[in-house]
Amino acid sequence: MMNTIAVIPGDGVGPEVAREATETVTALGLDLTFDVLDHINADTYLETGVAMSEDDLQRVRRAGGVLFGAVGDPRVSSTGYARDILLRLRFEFDLYVNHRPAALLHDRVSPLRDPARRAIDLVVVRENTEGLYLGVGGVLRGGTKDEVAIDEEVNTYLGVSRILDYAFSVARRSVCMVDKSNAVRHGGQLWQRCWCEAVARRPDVETSHLYVDAAAMNLVADPTRFDVVVTNNSYGDILSDLTAQLAGGIGSAASVNLNPETGFALFEPVHGSAPDIAGKGIANPIGALESAALLLDRHGHSGEARALRDAVRRTVAAGRCTPDLGGTLTTAQAGAAIRAELLAT
Amino acid sequence: MMNTIAVIPGDGVGPEVAREATETVTALGLDLTFDVLDHINADTYLETGVAMSEDDLQRVRRAGGVLFGAVGDPRVSSTGYARDILLRLRFEFDLYVNHRPAALLHDRVSPLRDPARRAIDLVVVRENTEGLYLGVGGVLRGGTKDEVAIDEEVNTYLGVSRILDYAFSVARRSVCMVDKSNAVRHGGQLWQRCWCEAVARRPDVETSHLYVDAAAMNLVADPTRFDVVVTNNSYGDILSDLTAQLAGGIGSAASVNLNPETGFALFEPVHGSAPDIAGKGIANPIGALESAALLLDRHGHSGEARALRDAVRRTVAAGRCTPDLGGTLTTAQAGAAIRAELLAT
Ligand SMILES: CC(C)[C@H](C(=O)O)[C@@H](O)C(=O)O
Numbered sequence A, B: 001m002m003n004t005i006a007v008i009p010g011d012g013v014g015p016e017v018a019r020e021a022t023e024t025v026t027a028l029g030l031d032l033t034f035d036v037l038d039h040i041n042a043d044t045y046l047e048t049g050v051a052m053s054e055d056d057l058q059r060v061r062r063a064g065g066v067l068f069g070a071v072g073d074p075r076v077s078s079t080g081y082a083r084d085i086l087l088r089l090r091f092e093f094d095l096y097v098n099h100r101p102a103a104l105l106h107d108r109v110s111p112l113r114d115p116a117r118r119a120i121d122l123v124v125v126r127e128n129t130e131g132l133y134l135g136v137g138g139v140l141r142g143g144t145k146d147e148v149a150i151d152e153e154v155n156t157y158l159g160v161s162r163i164l165d166y167a168f169s170v171a172r173r174s175v176c177m178v179d180k181s182n183a184v185r186h187g188g189q190l191w192q193r194c195w196c197e198a199v200a201r202r203p204d205v206e207t208s209h210l211y212v213d214a215a216a217m218n219l220v221a222d223p224t225r226f227d228v229v230v231t232n233n234s235y236g237d238i239l240s241d242l243t244a245q246l247a248g249g250i251g252s253a254a255s256v257n258l259n260p261e262t263g264f265a266l267f268e269p270v271h272g273s274a275p276d277i278a279g280k281g282i283a284n285p286i287g288a289l290e291s292a293a294l295l296l297d298r299h300g301h302s303g304e305a306r307a308l309r310d311a312v313r314r315t316v317a318a319g320r321c322t323p324d325l326g327g328t329l330t331t332a333q334a335g336a337a338i339r340a341e342l343l344a345t
C-alpha cells in the first residue's frame, strides 16, 4: 500500500480539522507522508468553474488514499459543487463502501437517556456509488409552473451484492438489512433477492431486515441492538448521521469511503463544512481524528489507531474538548490535548 | 362534511386498535357512523388476488373519510400488497398531505434524556403522492446477475408547491424544509425553487432549510427546535417515524392523509400491522385513538378531540397503558381506561 496520502482540506471547517488530523499522524512518526491539495475548494470553483482538475485527479490517483476535510460553501450552489468533488471521487475510484462506525464517545454526549441504551457500538455500511446519487434523471418544462423533475434511483445486482457481502465481512454479531421494498418496488425486490442470496452465503451470521422507517425508529429506541446496518446510498446517508448523533455528535463521527478490491480509500469526517462556525476555531477535530484512526488501521498501524481512539476518549472524559461536547477548548487546543495524551502513552 | 366514516381495520394489530378507536368515537355519542370494511386484508388478497375491489372503493368514496388500521402480513409479499391498499387510497383520492404530529406523550416514554429536549411538539408534513412512491420504473435483465432496477423519484411543481403551502398553513412558529438538493439534483433544484417562492408568499413565518441527513441528526439532538418540518414522501416516511419514537413510541403516533381541497381524509396510526404481536391483545391503541382525535377535529368536534387527547395523557401518566409504554394493560383494557377517563370529564 502506498504511503503518500492526498489531503483535501476543502471548505469551511474542513481545513481546520484536517490540519489536526495530519499533525497528529505526523506526530506519530510513521512512514506516511501527505500531499496537500488545499486549492480544491469553493474559491477555486468560483474562480475557474472547476473544483477539481484532471491534474488534481492524477495527484490523487498517485496517492495511496485521501484524507478529506469537508466540501460546501454558502457562496456556491451545493447542487453541482458537492457532486464535483466528493461524489466525483467516490465514483471515479469506485468507492462503493461507505463504512461509518458509531461507538459511544462518552455518556455525557449522547442525547439518549437510559445508560444501557448508550453502549452504542455499531457500523452503518452505506452503498456509496448507486441509488439516488447517480445524477441520472432530467427535467421537463424546467422553470415553469408545469415542471416535472425526475431523479432515477438505480440499483444493480453487482452493486447490491457487493455491498451486502462487505457488510457480512465486517460483521461481529449480526447484519440488519434496511430497505423500503414495501413501497419502492423495483430496487426493493432486487435488494430482497440479493439479501436472500447473501444470507445463504453466510449462515454463521445472525440477520434481520427492517424497513427504513422502522430502522430509524429502532435505532433511536435501542441502538445497542445493532451491529452492522447495511443499506442504500440515501438511507445510509440519513441513518449514519442519526447514529453519529446518538454516539457522540456529528462532530465526532468518522467514515471511510472504500473499494475493498483496489484498497483505495477516502477518509472523511461525517460532519460537513459547517459554514456557521467556520473560521471561529471551535470546530470539533474528533471526526477528522477518528477518520485518521481508520486510515492508520488500513495502513497497518492498528496499534496506533487504538491508542489514538483511547486518547480521544480520555480527553473527552476529562472535559478537554470543544464546546459542542461541553468543553471550552479551541480546535487547535483540543487537537493538542489529544496528541499530548497519545504521545504520553 | 359527510358523517359516515369508512373503517378499514386491515391486518395484524390493525383490527385490534381500530376497534378501540370506533368504540371510543361511538361512546362520545356524536353524529358519526361507521361503515366497516373488514374484508380488506391479506386473507382476501390471498384468496382473490385483489385486496380492495372497485366496489370497496365505491363504498369508501361514499364516505366522508377513512379510519385505517394497518396493512401488512408476513404471508404476502409486501412489495405489491401495501401498494394495493394504502398507497392506492392515497393516490385515488389525491391525499397529497400526510400530516404527522409528534407531541410528547409523557416524559417516561421518550428515549431522550434532557427534560428540556423532551417538550416535543412538532408536525412532520410529508408529501404523500409523488417522489419515490409513484411506482414508476422498471427492471432490466431481471432475475439475472446483470439486473438493473430503476425507480424514478418524480417531483412536480404542482406537487411541491402545494405541500409547501400546506406546511405554511399549519405553521405556528416556523417551517423547516428538508431536502437533499446537494446530491439529488433535479428534484432538489425544484424543491429549492418552490421553497423560495413559498417563503416569499409567507414573510410572516420563520423559515429554515436542512439537508435530510442533518435533519435526522438535529431532530434527535433537539426536537424542540422544530415546529413544522416539510419534506418529500420518502424523507417524510423516515423522519415521521423518528419523531414518533422521540415523542412516545411508534404505537402512540397518529397521522392524517388529507386532500385539503376536497376535504377527504384517511386517518391512520403510524405503526404498521406489527405481525409479531398481532393477536396477543397487547397492541397500544393510542396511535389509533390519536388518529380518531384528528378525525374528530376535522369533523367539527375539536372539544371532544381535546378531551380525548387529555384522557390519553392522563391514563399514560397513571401507568394505565400497554407494555410498550411501561404498563401491564391489554389493548382492550387500555382503550377502556381511556374511555372511562374521557367520559368522566
Ligand atoms: C406501508 C408503507 C408503504 C407506508 C409508507 O411508507 O408510506 C407506511 O410506512 C406509512 O408510513 O404509512
Ligand SMILES: CC(C)[C@H](C(=O)O)[C@@H](O)C(=O)O
Pocket: A082, A083, A086, A087, A237, A270, B182, B183, B213
Ligand atoms: C455532501 C453530501 C453530498 C454527502 C452525501 O450525502 O453523501 C455528505 O452528506 C456525506 O454523507 O458524506
